[in-house]
Amino acid sequence: MTLEQKHRPQTWDQYVGQAKAVAKVRRIIDRPGFDRGAFWIEASGANNSGVGKTTLAWLIARQLADDFFTTELSGSKVDKRAVEEIESAAHLRPWGTKPFKVWIVNEAHAISQGAVDAFLTFLDPIPANCVVIFTTTRSVDENLFGDRDSGPFASRCHQITLTNQGLAEAFAARARDIAVAEGLDGQVIDVYVKRVKMRKNNFRAVLMDIEAGEMLTE
DSSP states (O other), X not given: OOHHXXXXXXXXXXXXXXXXXXXXXXXXXXXXXXXXXXXXXXXXXXXXXXXXXXXXXXXXXXXXXXXXXXXXXXXXXXXXXXXXHHHHHHTSOOOSSSSOEEEEEESGGGSOHHHHHHHHHHTTTOOTTEEEEEEESSOTTSOOBTTBOOHHHHTTXXXXXXXXXXXXXXXXXXXXHXXXXXXXXXXXXXXXXXXXXXXXXXXXXXXXXXXXXXTSOO
């Protein structure tokens, strides 16, 4: 198990650097009467990897659904048939301790044209007790699906934008906590800040450096 997998945030307090996005998400899912929805989580622009898209998706999922009723998919493998399978499963109510079923579609800009059409129907409106979360490095304002207008797709989702700015200190503190817990720390916090900046705020890359022992003193 990698450090990223082992130390993926399990609570909102452990998810650092994206306070505005978290506040928006929680206003939506904590609202009395929330019973369904779709989210488009994007981190667009340069240097947008490793800022927490999938982690945020899983935090939403864990609040709403049991792990057994959470499915993670790669966008490149989502075609019309995959969406039809989601639709079939959506009409069966979950029997766990939490009331929702959740599907996470990573790299959502890679879904097939057939999947786009199928999702447009499925999401309008999405069945009760279902949530679909799309994550991507592409802005929903771009021509995501070839030359097709992405507006109709975007209008069916709550749009959540993650930032890649002002993350160094928060990411450094979290990274050092993980390094200390793993016995892989030997540096002051300023060295972690420099490392995060060198990795362009890619937290995944920083954890890989820690895993390789690069924050130990010689």
